[in-house]
Amino acid sequence: MQRLFLMLSEKDRRRYAGIEAAKLGHGGIEYVSGLFDMDPKTVRRGLVELEVSEDPAPSRIRKKRCGT
Template structure:
């Protein structure tokens, strides 16, 4: 299977190298999904990644669809407020 020209493959690998780890997984997953049968193997070899990485990218994409529009993370993520850990600070600062 060789659905892309050498020029397109070069552009894909160049772009892939400039993405964050999460975006790499997602990009590889989208490309493999577009190709259908044999796509995971082709993209895996082209981009030099494990096929399990592509599978994780597919999971990531599914989770992205479940997020509310405009959100990057699920609610509840990130650092918790220090006020929650030390309620006495609220009376000092507020």
């Protein structure tokens, strides 16, 4: 899971974390945020983004930083 996570864009990382948290149910957000070293707010945002039927900015993806 972690290797796949590192290959994803920032937007896809949020959404993937949201999917995994939703699968786990109660306590999933905290578990996934610890697993992927993310802020729990970011995981919650990923969950919200999954509920939206259309991506408001489909082509907008940040470039990865050097060393990442």
